[in-house]
Amino acid sequence: MMNSYIILLLGMALVTYLPRMLPLVILSEIELPPFWKRFMLYIPSAALSALIFPGILQATDSVFAALVGGLAAVLLAYFKFSLLTVVTASILTVFLYQLLF
Amino acid sequence: MSQESMIEEKNGAGSQHFHRGLLAGLPVAIGYLPIAVAFGVISRTAGVPHLAAVLMSLLVFAGASQFVAVELLAAGAAFPGIVATTFFVNLRHILMSATVSRKLPDLSRSWLAVLAFGITDESFSLLSTDRRSRLSGYYVLGVIILPYLAWVTGSLVGVMLGGQLPEILESSMEIALYAMFLGLIVPEITSSSSRFKIALIALLLSSISYWNPLFDVSEGWRITLSTATAAFLGTVIFSGDDYDE
Structure with a gap:
């Protein structure tokens, strides 16, 4: 039983590791053309946006709690608080919101 | 080990x-x-052996695909299908690893092969938005190690205890990663109008693929396609008007 699970886990590990490893090893040695360099610079903003929305709406038990927590994070980040502060304050906000409403 | 990392090690900067x-x-x-x-709790409920669930966190270290795998196991899916699904769910890491590679030009292949294991949505977000254009291998190692330990330990706790954290605490803590993504995207898009517009395009594409009534798009593909398309459009539209870096 466990043996067949080992094969499954190794298979999953391999197909997860390769897409992480190959681009890192291969591309770090290559000088990219300007177009693709700029493309790479734009990836973080695009990826963060897709990672946040609409996933955030289901992050907590209610959409409103998630929106309030998200708003707290945006405000604190806008005023340049540290990431740890942003995260902790957002958790606290959601916690309090759920406690009160 | 590359020259820079050897020098770092010598003077303790590492x-x-x-x-x-x-x-x-x-x-x-x-x-x-x-x-x-x-x-951990879901794996236990699904009847996955405890050891297999913890080993999965230890060896795979990719949240979304692990949840999908357990769901498929519970439904009695065949192993090759589960491996194939895992592959597709994690394909988005290609884009993320490629982006992070721009910050690590000085590292040897073996360094990169180790650090690659720790590339997740979250470590990618931290590393790729870093203001520095080059990052030390030791820094990246530090970034990925606590999340990995938390991931494995948390899975172990879930499998052993089976119970939940108090509902309200768990529900509040699940905002954490989104708060972090927001904390990272705000300085990105307020410092550049083209990045702001690209984020909006990605938001729009992500929403369309999520809510459209015509076809189902899995989470992995939604993120990969929205990201790549928005960044590509941005590169074409904003050719060099604020090439900040």
């Missing part, structure tokens, strides 16, 4: 970078804990 990395990774570790506990 351990300084490592410590800074640990601190930077802390919000990710906090965010992973409740999700990892939930993963």
Whole structure:
């Protein structure tokens, strides 16, 4: 039983590791053309946006709690608080919101 | 080991970078804990052997695909199908690893092969938005290590205890990773109007693929396609008008 699970886990590990490893090893040695360099610079903003929305709406038990927590994070980040502060304050906000409403 | 990392090691800057990395990774570790506990609990409920669930976190270290795998196991899916699904769910890491590679030009292949294991949505977000154009290998190692420990420990706790954290606490903690993403995207898009517009395009594409009534798009493909399309459009439209870096 466990043996067949080992094969499954190794298979999953391999197909997860390769897409992480190959681009890192291969591309770090290559000088990219300007177009693709700029493309790479734009990836973080695009990826963060897709990672946040609409996933955030289901992050907590209610959409409103998630929106309030998200708003707290945006405000604190806008005023340049540290990431740890942003995260902790957002958790606290959601916690309090759920406690009160 | 590359020249730079050898020099770092000699004058102790390596351990300084490592410590800074640990601190930077802390919000990710906090965010992973409740999700990892939930993963352990769900694996247990689905009848996955305890050891297999913990080993999965130890060897695979990719949240979304692990949840999908357990769901498929519970439904009695065949193993090759589960491996194939895992592959597709994690394909988005190609884009993320490629982006992070731009910050690590000085590292040897073996360094990169080790650090690659720790590339997740969250470590990618931290590393790719870093203001520095080059990052030390020790820093990256520091960033990925606490989240990994939190992921494995949380899974173990979930599998052993089976119970939940208090509902309200768990539900509040699950905002953590989104708060971190927001904390990272705000300085990105307020410092550049083209990045702001690209984020809006990605938001729009992500919403369309999520809510359209015509076809189902899995989470992995939604993120990969929205990201790549928005960044590509941005590169074409904003050719060099604010090439800030």
